[in-house]
Each structure stands twice: as C-alpha cells, then as structure tokens.
C-alpha cells in the first residue's frame with residue numbers, strides 16, 4: 001500500500017444481492033490489498049448468507065430496505081465518510097489487485113473520478129457479448145449527446161473523491177446508477193481518468209442480477225432524462241427543430257399554392273402555424289432552462305465551497321485557550337469567514 005494510499009481514508013463500497021458464493025473472497029481480497037481501507041457491504045435483503053459471510057470477513061454491513069443497486073450505493077455514500085470511495089461489485093468479477101492502479105489517479109489528485117474500463121483489448125476482459133453490444137450502444141449515445149469520449153459506461157469498478165460524491169446527487173435506484181455517475185461527472189466537468197481493468201466471469205453457480213431488456217430501457221431512459229435536465233437546449237431545441245422542420249412541409253405547400261392560386265387551404269395553414277409555434281416554444285423553453293440550469297450549477301458550486309470551508313474550519317486544530325481564545329471567538333471566526341450579515345443566522 002503506497003504512502004498516499006495510507007494518507008487517504010479509503011472506503012470500498014460493495015453493493016450486494018445474494019452473493020454468498022463470492023462475497024467472502026471479495027472482502028478478503030480487498031482487505032489484503034487495502035489493509036487500511038474500510039470495506040463496506042450494502043446488503044439489499046439478500047436471501048442467502050451474504051451479510052453474515054461478509055461480516056465474518058470483517059466488512060462493515062449496511063442494510064438497505066429498498067431493492068436496487070442505486071439505492072444501496074446511495075445509502076453507503078450518505079452513511080460512510082471517506083476521502084476516496086472505491087465502488088466494486090460483490091460477485092468477484094473485478095480483481096482486487098487492480099484497485100491500486102484504479103485509485104492512483106484519485107489519490108495523487110490527478111483525477112476526481114477514475115473509471116475501470118473493461119472494453120479495451122488491454123484489459124483482456126470476459127465481457128458477455130450481449131453486455132458488450134449494450135455497452136457500445138449506450139456508450140455511443142452518451143458520447144454523441146454529451147460530446148464525450150467515455151470508454152466504458154456501465155463498469156461497476158470506479159474510484160471517486162469525497163468532493164465528487166458530495167456534489168453528485170444520485171437518484172437512480174437500479175443498474176442505471178453507473179450511467180448516472182458517468183453523466184454527472186461529464187456535467188460537473190470532473191477530471192476523469194480511464195484505467196483498463198480486467199473483468200473475469202462469475203464462478204459457476206453465481207448468477208447475474210441484471211435484466212437485459214428491463215434494465216436496458218431504464219439505462220436509456222436515464223440517458224434522456226439527464227439529457228433533458230443537463231442539456232435542455234440540446235433536448236428541447238432538438239425536438240423544437242424537428243417539429244419546425246415538420247411544419248415546413250405544409251407551410252411551404254400552403255405558400256406555394258397561395259402564390260399559384262391565391263387560395264389558402266385553412267386546415268393545412270393552421271397545422272403549419274401550429275407546428276411552427278410549438279417549435280419556437282420548445283426552443284425558447286430550451287434557452288430558458290439552460291439559463292436556469294446554469295444558475296443551479298452556480299448555487300451548487302457555492303454550496304460546495306461553503307461545505308469545504310466549514311469542513312476545513314472544523315478540522316482546524318483548536319488553539320489552547322491560554323491566549324484567551326474562547327468558544328465565542330470561534331463563532332466570530334466563523335461569522336468573519338461567512339462574511340457580513342451571517343452572524344446570528346445560525
């Protein structure tokens with residue numbers, strides 16, 4: 001374990017649903033590779049001995065009532081305080097040995113997020129062909145929409161800083177979690193590094209929980225939902241443009257016919273006008289929402305700044321009171337830090 005790994009408080013976050021077959025060795029492997037790290041298993045109502053096996057291996061166990069990988073990870077992010085969060089699956093498909101190279105860019109402060117990519121040749125991964133196709137499909141959609149170059153969208157092996165986790169409101173409940181984390185990183189402009197990691201197959205008797213069609217649609221739905229929220233001009237403007245083009249045909253026809261016959265075909269003219277009005281409204285909605293989205297980003301940035309200030313203030317060693325430094329002096333410090341008018345607002 002490197003010096004800087006020692007210095008950082010690392011939490012290994014392992015969402016699990018019925019992984020009794022593999023969780024014992026997963027916990028042992030990560031405890032061996034990262035002896036100072038906190039290994040946290042979030043059990044989502046497993047029907048097998050996942051929780052007890054993990055606890056016996058020395059893992060911290062969190063229980064989450066609501067089913068879904070997203071719910072489980074959100075619980076861990078909320079309850080576990082660490083400098084670095086290493087997210088990994090509990091099915092033994094991600095070697096613990098790759099953890100060091102995955103967290104290295106985050107520990108050395110070169111990245112806010114390090115994504116373990118499985119799709120590169122170098123990673124010699126055993127990705128099922130359906131997952132590979134699905135990944136490629138969603139990947140090209142996200143890269144096209146967000147003008148990005150993400151190499152692996154659905155990987156469950158990633159390292160993130162505390163600040164990134166605190167800035168990233170996760171609303172996903174299921175397997176769309178990784179897609180949301182990736183798009184949040186793109187939207188926040190997080191420094192992201194991709195590290196080839198190996199994916200090995202599940203051992204015999206161990207079953208994947210993903211439902212290809214159902215979860216596939218959830219992932220697609222989240223991509224468009226986040227496109228709407230984080231790129232409103234692209235989303236609404238794009239639909240508006242399409243509607244505008246659609247209205248052009250009847251509009252041009254009515255105009256052409258009027259030019260020839262001085263007769264206006266009313267229903268077609270109304271249709272064309274209606275479509276163009278919808279188009280302009282959609283584009284305007286996109287412009288207004290883009291401005292609003294920008295303001296929200298600014299507010300999130302300021303709130304994050306205040307949180308970091310408070311955190312550095314509360315971690316500052318308290319000077320011995322010999323110099324007559326009292327509690328109220330601290331409050332005055334805090335008030336001075338927050339600026340005029342903050343005092344007495346608690």
Ligand SMILES: Nc1nc2c(ncn2[C@@H]2O[C@H](COP(=O)(O)OP(=O)(O)O)[C@@H](O)[C@H]2O)c(=O)[nH]1
Pocket residue numbers: 014015016017018019042043044067068069072088089090091156207208209210
């Ligand atoms: N806590 C929790 N973990 C889950 C749930 N569904 C899947 N997981 C875990 O998420 C990880 C990835 O799931 P997996 O079935 O391997 O999906 P795949 O790798 O995409 O085939 C595994 O550790 C699962 O146990 C769930 O509903 N709750």
Ligand SMILES: [Mg+2]
Pocket residue numbers: 089091093208
């Ligand atoms: Mg898996």
